[in-house]
Amino acid sequence: MSKFILALDQGTTSSRAIVFDRAGAVVAAAQKEFTQFFPQPGWVEHDAQEIWGTQVGVAQEALTRAGLRAADVAAIGITNQRETVVIWERASGRPIHRAIVWQDRRTAPLCDSLRAAGHEATFQAKTGLVLDAYFSGTKVAWLLDHVPGARQQAERGELAFGTMDSWLTYNLTGGELHITDASNASRTLLFNIHTGDWDDELLALLNIPRAVLPQVRASSEVYGETAEGLLGARVPIAGIAGDQQAATFGQACLKRGMAKNTYGTGCFLLMNTAQEAVTSQHRLLTTVAWRLGQQLTYALEGSVFTAGATVQWLRDGLGIIRESGDVEALAASVENSGGVTLVPAFAGLGAPYWDPHARGTMLGLTRGTTAAHIARAALEGVTMQVAEVLAAMEQDVSSQGSPALTELRVDGGGSRNDLMMQLQADIVGVPVVRPKITETTALGAAYLAGLAVGYWQDAGEIAAQWQEDRTFEPRTTADERGHRMERWGRAVLRAKDWAQEDVSLTGKGAE
Numbered sequence: 446m447s448k449f450i451l452a453l454d455q456g457t458t459s460s461r462a463i464v465f466d467r468a469g470a471v472v473a474a475a476q477k478e479f480t481q482f483f484p485q486p487g488w489v490e491h492d493a494q495e496i497w498g499t500q501v502g503v504a505q506e507a508l509t510r511a512g513l514r515a516a517d518v519a520a521i522g523i524t525n526q527r528e529t530v531v532i533w534e535r536a537s538g539r540p541i542h543r544a545i546v547w548q549d550r551r552t553a554p555l556c557d558s559l560r561a562a563g564h565e566a567t568f569q570a571k572t573g574l575v576l577d578a579y580f581s582g583t584k585v586a587w588l589l590d591h592v593p594g595a596r597q598q599a600e601r602g603e604l605a606f607g608t609m610d611s612w613l614t615y616n617l618t619g620g621e622l623h624i625t626d627a628s629n630a631s632r633t634l635l636f637n638i639h640t641g642d643w644d645d646e647l648l649a650l651l652n653i654p655r656a657v658l659p660q661v662r663a664s665s666e667v668y669g670e671t672a673e674g675l676l677g678a679r680v681p682i683a684g685i686a687g688d689q690q691a692a693t694f695g696q697a698c699l700k701r702g703m704a705k706n707t708y709g710t711g712c713f714l715l716m717n718t719a720q721e722a723v724t725s726q727h728r729l730l731t732t733v734a735w736r737l738g739q740q741l742t743y744a745l746e747g748s749v750f751t752a753g754a755t756v757q758w759l760r761d762g763l764g765i766i767r768e769s770g771d772v773e774a775l776a777a778s779v780e781n782s783g784g785v786t787l788v789p790a791f792a793g794l795g796a797p798y799w800d801p802h803a804r805g806t807m808l809g810l811t812r813g814t815t816a817a818h819i820a821r822a823a824l825e826g827v828t829m830q831v832a833e834v835l836a837a838m839e840q841d842v843s844s845q846g847s848p849a850l851t852e853l854r855v856d857g858g859g860s861r862n863d864l865m866m867q868l869q870a871d872i873v874g875v876p877v878v879r880p881k882i883t884e885t886t887a888l889g890a891a892y893l894a895g896l897a898v899g900y901w902q903d904a905g906e907i908a909a910q911w912q913e914d915r916t917f918e919p920r921t922t923a924d925e926r927g928h929r930m931e932r933w934g935r936a937v938l939r940a941k942d943w944a945q946e947d948v949s950l951t952g953k954g955a956e
């Protein structure tokens with residue numbers, strides 16, 4: 446019987462498992478949501494044991510749906526929500542606390558004090574990141590400082606820290622492996638993206654003992670096998686990458702200058718910059734896209750915190766749509782937003798502003814404003830944020846002599862919205878191209894795993910599998926785009942620096 450690849454996609458709101466065949470087509474999939482905990486305003490936690498339970502559950506379910514046994518799986522690839530931190534006891538495998546999620550803002554004051562002490566430039570130069578609570582490092586420090594006895598245990602080497610890839614690999618191998626890959630490591634604020642190793646100076650600044658850290662491995666190699674009895678047969682685990690990097694790989698953005706944008710809860714736009722770690726002049730992130738063998742490939746990233754979550758707010762907060770998919774018809778029922786601009790800064794603003802105190806703002810309301818105008822303004826708000834990030838990115842890479850972007854590849858739940866994709870093309874002025882398979886995150890993890898075991902031969906074979914579903918051509922002039930961006934810029938000014946409190950998210954806004 447021919448073999449298949451099993452991708453485990455551990456996301457922020459659900460665990461997914463997808464079985465792919467040699468053509469890169471989806472054979473079967475399973476998905477399960479898990480609990481989101483909001484213990485205080487600005488705090489977001491996950492139960493790591495629940496995540497493990499849902500992940501192994503959907504893996505078994507996907508295999509059953511495909512009519513396969515574990516022995517039919519050539520390799521497993523893992524991809525995951527990034528930055529989220531779990532610390533567990535090496536002896537028992539028990540987490541010492543719930544996982545602190547990437548959206549959690551509790552360490553904003555720690556970031557402020559590191560900034561005040563003049564350390565921002567050091568973090569930025571070594572990690573390619575900005576000093577923000579989004580990343581793992583300050584969350585690890587918080588756990589060591591707040592869980593009774595944790596620091597002593599950590600110093601004795603009794604604790605293990607990991608992002609979700611580490612946690613899953615540890616559990617899949619029955620506690621044998623404590624590893625991560627370079628793409629996940631590059632999101633921690635502890636990893637030097639130039640040397641490709643944990644950095645002692647950064648560890649000292651955050652007071653984190655090296656003993657808690659996982660070993661950093663390539664994104665595509667055979668790390669080990671699933672434990673006896675877990676899935677029915679021992680299966681090689683052969684690929685690991687953070688979800689946005691995996692999506693970049695799954696979109697076959699394998700060459701310098703190719704870029705993808707994923708429309709999920711947030712939006713994450715990544716551009717492959719090959720072996721050059723481009724330093725942004727616009728507060729974009731420089732990150733590891735993947736490590737193949739010893740070679741690091743880098744990307745520039747613009748992280749927009751609120752995208753699809755805006756549509757959830759229209760549904761759950763305002764109640765003007767019943768399902769996320771309904772937003773398209775409502776927004777299409779009007780020709781334009783009637784002068785309404787919506788800046789969806791519900792969770793502060795990410796790139797290029799990094800303003801935790803910004804808040805959602807709606808401007809231009811008149812007595813004629815309807816739910817349809819607001820829906821359309823919400824979709825425009827998503828596309829405007831992406832356009833700003835893309836403009837910043839283009840400036841960063843053009844100063845390095847790279848040619849302008851010729852297309853933007855898109856994926857994720859929101860990319861199914863044809864109107865939003867057209868609005869996106871209209872505001873960025875380049876074609877927006879949607880592939881047939883929009884499960885590119887899982888596909889990227891599958892590719893990384895499959896390459897390691899020879900299931901696929903090389904990048905060329907993968908690039909050849911990418912197939913277009915639809916291209917959205919821009920229908921605007923440069924003048925129109927400039928005018929819209931200028932108006933958007935004025936709206937953002939009004940959203941910035943609004944909230945006075947220390948924390949930047951409310952529990953509800955973080956959903």
Ligand SMILES: Nc1ncnc2c1ncn2[C@@H]1O[C@H](COP(=O)(O)OP(=O)(O)O)[C@@H](O)[C@H]1O
Pocket residue numbers: 456457458459708709710711752753754755756757769770771772773857858859861862865
């Ligand atoms: N037709 C649509 N138009 C715009 N956004 C949508 C549409 N359908 C779903 N979404 C949004 O996409 C997100 C779900 O996409 P998904 O890729 O599953 O995200 P995640 O992995 O972040 O959970 C939700 O925030 C949802 O509101």
Ligand SMILES: O=P(O)(O)OC[C@H](O)CO
Pocket residue numbers: 455456457458525526527528547687688689709710711
């Ligand atoms: O789980 P997602 O798809 O919302 O992605 C989350 C990102 O990895 C956060 O950096």
